[in-house]
Amino acid sequence: MTDKVIITENLTKKFGDFTAVDGISFHVNKGEIFGFLGANGAGKTTAMKMLIGIWEPTSGKAEVAGYDIYRDMENIKKSIGYMSQRFSLYEDIPVIENIRFFGGIYGLSRAEIKEKSAALLHKLNLTAESKTLVSALPLGWKQKLAFSLAIIHQPKIVFLDEPTGGVDPITRRKFWELIYDAANEGVTVFVTTHYMDEAEYCDRISIMVDGRIAALDTPAALKKQFNAENIDQIFTHLARGAKRTAD
Amino acid sequence: MQQFWVFVRKEFYHIFRDKKSLLIIFALPIAQMLIFGFALTNEIKNTQIGVLDNANDEASLILIAQLEASKYFEISNTFTNPDEIDAAFKADKIKLAIVIPPNFKSELAHNNSARIQLLADATDPNTATTLEVYASAVIRDYQNTINNNFKLPYSISTEIRMLYNPQLKGAYLFVPGVMGMILLLISAMMTSISIVREKELNTMEIILASPLKPMVLILSKAVPYMVISLINVSTILLISVTLLDLPINGSIWLVFGVCFLFITTALSLGLMISNITDSQQTAMFISLMGLMLPTLILSGFMFPIENMPVPMQILSNIVPTKWFFIIIKDVMIKGLGFSSVWREILILAGMTAFFLIISWKKFKMRLA
Numbered sequence: 001m002t003d004k005v006i007i008t009e010n011l012t013k014k015f016g017d018f019t020a021v022d023g024i025s026f027h028v029n030k031g032e033i034f035g036f037l038g039a040n041g042a043g044k045t046t047a048m049k050m051l052i053g054i055w056e057p058t059s060g061k062a063e064v065a066g067y068d069i070y071r072d073m074e075n076i077k078k079s080i081g082y083m084s085q086r087f088s089l090y091e092d093i094p095v096i097e098n099i100r101f102f103g104g105i106y107g108l109s110r111a112e113i114k115e116k117s118a119a120l121l122h123k124l125n126l127t128a129e130s131k132t133l134v135s136a137l138p139l140g141w142k143q144k145l146a147f148s149l150a151i152i153h154q155p156k157i158v159f160l161d162e163p164t165g166g167v168d169p170i171t172r173r174k175f176w177e178l179i180y181d182a183a184n185e186g187v188t189v190f191v192t193t194h195y196m197d198e199a200e201y202c203d204r205i206s207i208m209v210d211g212r213i214a215a216l217d218t219p220a221a222l223k224k225q226f227n228a229e230n231i232d233q234i235f236t237h238l239a240r241g242a243k244r245t246a247d
Numbered sequence: 248m249q250q251f252w253v254f255v256r257k258e259f260y261h262i263f264r265d266k267k268s269l270l271i272i273f274a275l276p277i278a279q280m281l282i283f284g285f286a287l288t289n290e291i292k293n294t295q296i297g298v299l300d301n302a303n304d305e306a307s308l309i310l311i312a313q314l315e316a317s318k319y320f321e322i323s324n325t326f327t328n329p330d331e332i333d334a335a336f337k338a339d340k341i342k343l344a345i346v347i348p349p350n351f352k353s354e355l356a357h358n359n360s361a362r363i364q365l366l367a368d369a370t371d372p373n374t375a376t377t378l379e380v381y382a383s384a385v386i387r388d389y390q391n392t393i394n395n396n397f398k399l400p401y402s403i404s405t406e407i408r409m410l411y412n413p414q415l416k417g418a419y420l421f422v423p424g425v426m427g428m429i430l431l432l433i434s435a436m437m438t439s440i441s442i443v444r445e446k447e448l449n450t451m452e453i454i455l456a457s458p459l460k461p462m463v464l465i466l467s468k469a470v471p472y473m474v475i476s477l478i479n480v481s482t483i484l485l486i487s488v489t490l491l492d493l494p495i496n497g498s499i500w501l502v503f504g505v506c507f508l509f510i511t512t513a514l515s516l517g518l519m520i521s522n523i524t525d526s527q528q529t530a531m532f533i534s535l536m537g538l539m540l541p542t543l544i545l546s547g548f549m550f551p552i553e554n555m556p557v558p559m560q561i562l563s564n565i566v567p568t569k570w571f572f573i574i575i576k577d578v579m580i581k582g583l584g585f586s587s588v589w590r591e592i593l594i595l596a597g598m599t600a601f602f603l604i605i606s607w608k609k610f611k612m613r614l615a
Contacts (some may be wrong), residue, residue, distance in 0.1 A: 052456040074458065082456040086448045095258040104253025105459045113253075150453075159456075 003242060005030045005188045006051065011060035013046050020046040022211035028141050028190060028204075033183050035202030036192040037235065041244050043193045043211040045085075050197055051190075065156045078107065081150035081158040081187075085165055087142050089149075091135035091214060095126055098134055099112055099149065106153035115156055120148050122158075140171035151182055158182060160191040164198065176201050196232040205231070207238055214238045248458055254467030262471065272437065276429045276479045280486045281419040291377050297324035297341040299332060302351035310363075310389050314345065319381045332366060342368045343378045355393070357403030411496075411581050416600065418491045423575035424548030426483050427568040430476050430506065431513045431542055436534035438472050443530045446521075451563030461610060469514045476513075480506045502575065505588075508595055509571040516567075517603035522609040542568040570595045 014020040021043045028034045036123035038044040049055045051064050055072040062069045065079035075194055089098050099120060103113040119128045134142060143163065151158050160179075164172045176198070183189050191202070199205050199219060206216040215222055215238060220230055226234045262268055296314070300307050315322050320343075324335050332344045336440055346364035348354070354361040365382055367375035412419045445451040454464060480503065487493040495502060520533050543549055545559065546568040563569050574591045577583040585592070 049452075054452055054455050077456060077458040080456065082453055084449050086449045086454050088453050090257065090261070090448070090450065092264045093257065097257065097260055100255045101253050102453070102457075104250050105457045107250065107455060107458050110249055 003030045004028065005066070006034075006062070006064050006190065008047075008051075008062040011047065011062050012058045013043075013050055013051060013055060014058045017209055021050070021057075022179055024208075024211075024213050026206055026213060026216055028188060031154075031183065031186055031188055032203040033179065033189040033191065033201065035199050035205035036190060036208070037194065037196075037199055037205055038192070038208030039194065039232075039239050039242060039244075042208040042242070044208050047208070048159055048190070048192060050162055052080060053077060079156045081106075081153065081155040083146050083150040083158070083160045083163055085162045087146040089134045089142055089146055092133060094131045095137070095145065096121070096130040098145070100153070102149040103152050108153055116152055120152065124148060139167060140174070143167060143171070143175055147175070147178055147182075151187060154185075157188040158191060161188065162192055162194065164193065164195060172198070185206065196230065196235055199231040199235075207235060209238050209240055209242050210244050214241075249465055249589055251463050254459075255461070255470055258441065258467060258471040262475070268437065272433055272475055273479075273482075275432070276425070276483055277486065279425050279429065280422075280483055280491075283425055284491045286488070289321050291374070291381060293321045294319060294378060295323040295340060296343040296345065296378075296382075297326055297332060297335050298322055299326040299344065299346045301349040302347050304350075304352040306352035306355060306393075307347045310386065312349070313389055314382070315386050317381070317385050319378075320385075327410035336366070336368055342380060345382065346456050362482050403564065416491075416493070418487065418493045419530060419576075419580050420548065422483065422487045422491070422493055423572050423579060424546070426480065426506070426575060427477055427546060427548065427571050428539065428542055429483065429572075430510055431516075431538050431568060432534070433479065434472050434476050434513030435517040435520065435538055436494070436531060438468055438514055439520035439524075439530040439534060440527050441472075442518070442542065443524060443527050446525050447527060465518065465607075469518075472514065472517075473507075473510055476510045477503070477506070493579075495579050497578035498585065501578050501585060505571065505574050505578065505592065505595075508592065509567070512567045512571075512595060512599040512602065515599055515606055518606040518610070519602055522606055538542065541566045543568070545569060546572045548572055567595060567598050570598075596611050 004027040008027070009025050010023040011021060011025070012019065012023050024047060036044050046055065050057045051062060051069065053069065053076060058068070064076045066074045067073075067079070070078065090101070093101075095127050095148070096117060099117040100113055103116055108116065117130075122202065126141070126145070129137065133192075134145070137145070147158075147160070147163060164175055167175070172195070179189055179191070179201075191198075193199065202217070202219065204218050205222065206213050207222075207226070208214065215226070215234065217225065222231065222234055223229070226237060228234045228237070256543045262272065267496060270392065298311055298314070300311060311322065314320050324331075324341055326332055326335070326344075329346075332346070335341045335344070344366040346366065348364075351363075352359055363386060365379055367379050369375040373608065409415055442451075484495065484499075484502070488495065516538060517534070520530050520537075524530050545552070545563040547563070548568070552563050552569070555563070570591045574588045574595070576592075577588050
């Protein structure tokens with residue numbers, strides 16, 4: 001069993017003439033929190049969507065959870081959880097029905113769903129709100145719920161696409177506590193963000209510029225390498241060379 | 248299996264949570280049946296007409312009495328000069344005017360012929376023609392009664408039987424039409440909207456990244472609307488049998504079987520629409536313009552296809568509702584069995600298979 005749960009080699013995605021992801025190669029170790037940084041339009045969401053099977057790569061190789069992304073997508077999907085930018089819960093149905101639905105599509109049995117949903121409601125302090133519509137919940141709660149649902153089936157890896165977008169710093173901080181909890185339970189976390197302070201919470205980070213990986217290491221090592229005080233300075237330095245503008 | 252049930256359960260939650268879609272789904276078929284059945288009828292009954300009787304003799308009075316006695320007409324205006332006729336038409340008080348010439352009886356008696364003028368409001372040509380036919384029939388009846396006193400050397404009379412629809416009820420035409428429209432609306436439009444909504448909300452990405460099989464996703468989207476559509480078929484048939492006195496002459500199982508097939512056609516069209524677009528509004532627009540409009544115009548439900556220009560007639564063959572309409576009419580009203588409509592059923596089934604294959608292929612591509 002390898003310790004690398006994600007391995008990519010020259011992974012490329014082209015949309016017509018536009019190369020969104022330009023031959024990236026990296027790996028993610030089992031159990032680490034891997035930060036995938038980049039400006040809007042740098043290609044980080046595209047790269048992530050290839051790894052979770054929403055888009056097929058144009059060329060290159062990749063393995064997720066030990067499975068090939070071309071041949072073994074079905075097994076990959078059983079091993080991963082995904083939370084998209086917009087939390088993606090059903091606002092017009094109650095909390096408990098959301099839990100049932102996502103538990104169900106991730107392949108849990110009826111008994112498992114029952115057990116997990118009780119535990120989840122308890123953990124998130126939502127037991128009293130189980131019949132409340134999701135639309136009535138505050139943003140921070142929705143976000144926690146969405147994350148908890150992405151890991152309800154205990155995946156090996158969870159992919160988070162800008163999970164903290166549009167949330168205040170205190171709520172973000174609390175959200176990261178959930179991420180640490182998951183990591184402590186052995187879940188590998190692959191997270192994209194454009195908040196540079198969040199990068200410091202990660203074990204290792206990569207910074208994407210114009211579809212390529214411009215830097216990759218632990219936050220401390222990167223600061224040393226670029227002789228910078230924080231990740232923000234490194235990011236600004238790298239992003240200055242970018243040709244693409246944010247979309 | 249568990250995946251399928253939680254998905255279907257969620258779909259029903261969406262449907263029952265949204266009062267507006269609930270109204271469209273269950274109240275619309277009933278409303279349409281009642282509107283078409285009782286309000287939008289093109290049968291002629293107690294139409295208001297006017298008479299200008301220049302003769303005012305025995306013959307003209309009998310003729311007017313016969314017109315009044317017919318259930319088609321009600322004499323609302325009696326004129327004394329031609330100008331009043333024009334005014335009555337313009338004021339929309341009458342749909343038909345009858346002008347009887349002076350000396351009507353003596354002309355008949357001495358010249359063996361007389362001329363009566365019929366004026367009809369042809370802003371609605373169909374009604375005008377029908378009224379003219381009915382009035383002429385009443386006049387012919389009168390002519391036959393006076394001819395009875397003489398023996399004509401030759402006479403050919405016609406004996407008319409209106410087959411399958413002896414009372415000439417409009418319901419025979421619109422019940423299959425409304426059924427086609429409702430099934431198309433609910434199955435195609437609602438399904439496409441519900442799939443596109445997942446794209447708009449981004450929940451589609453989560454679903455695609457989950458182990459859920461695309462086939463299960465499609466089935467879970469289709470089954471709730473299939474169930475609802477079959478409930479609607481039952482409601483429509485129940486209304487037509489009880490309230491509109493329209494019996495189902497053929498096999499009810501064949502009717503349901505054909506409805507099931509047509510619902511599948513509509514669902515595959517809905518799936519196709521959801522592949523083309525990412526916005527709920529566009530999906531709705533395509534459903535209305537691309538499906539409802541051809542159904543109204545080219546299915547034969549509103550306008551007879553035989554009267555259309557040849558290119559339109561050819562075009563009508565690709566409208567699935569046309570075939571559904573033909574089959575349902577034949578089975579429900581003529582009481583024909585499978586052996587008489589299998590060709591049409593085959594065409595409809597072929598179309599459905601075609602749409603399903605196309606949308607399935609496109610759907611797979613979206614996953615890639």
